[in-house]
Amino acid sequence: MQLLKNRILKDGECLEGGILKVDHFINHQLDPSLMKAMCVEFVRLFSSSNINKIVTIEASGIAPAIILGYLLDLPVVFAKKNAPNTIKNAYSTRVHSFTKNKDYEVVISKELLNEEDRILFIDDFLAYGNSAMGIINLIEQANATLVGMGFLIEKGFQKGRERLEKAGVRVESLAIIEDLSNQQIVLKD
């Protein structure tokens, strides 16, 4: 998606260690116009799929998920990291975060996911695919159907897509980063 690619090249920063910083428009400050344009692209990509629920994971996935939910008039469920004590009965799995170098629990209440659901999962980043694999696990526990996964930005060199596609999942990303070494952002055409 050209609009997002241009924005990444204009406002994205490449930090040491292959970290892409998009704090000014996705991860800390949000640009609602860009967010809407990206979600319209997801509408287009998944328009032929029969979806009844959008799932994401807190915190940075919530903004694109709710804007997409708004456009499609569909409920949005966000998986919670570390179950609050108000959720008694939940599907649960553990996910390893490379960024924070620790494991955390991810849960969705059993009241909010069931075998009739046809899910589109939305998140800001696809890197190694650990969060996404965790979500696949939760959806399987609920016997729900995963229609596809949409990401704003994919780090193509971190192989998350391979894992997800091997699990039979349709993956769509709006911008793919090919390389971040040499502190330079190289995007896939």
Place this chain on the structure above:
Amino acid sequence: MQLLKNRILKDGECLEGGILKVDHFINHQLDPSLMKAMCVEFVRLFSSSNINKIVTIEASGIAPAIILGYLLDLPVVFAKKNAPNTIKNAYSTRVHSFTKNKDYEVVISKELLNEEDRILFIDDFLAYGNSAMGIINLIEQANATLVGMGFLIEKGFQKGRERLEKAGVRVESLAIIEDLSNQQIVLKD
């Protein structure tokens, strides 16, 4: 706001210890139609204010904040709990969470808040006002102006409003809970 009040009475649950569970439409599953209607109400309430930025705090504040940002075409900044290592230079404060019974750090990058900003803060809940007081602190550090604070649900019996109004802040809540004892939800008219 009657639509929200009706929904709280219909789908809200009152758990032991005065906890209001609104997982089905605000805190875990989001209803985009309700979210939009609530944000339209914020537009109405703050329409005479000159706002250039919306601030919220992760995670449950992000959905109403981005929908409001979308309606008003304004950037949204969400304060982060526990600074990620990509944020080097930030306004920072500590907030005590009664729900989780621990302190956490709340930060906003110095690049995203400055003395020309006129801020509307949006969050899902106002209880004791600890998060909100933390945000006031960050806004003061940046010499920015706080135009007002809007909450979806206020727990009127936990006195957050008193603290914020004493600090000179305009507070607007779309529904006020007067009492949660006896496991019953009592709303203010």
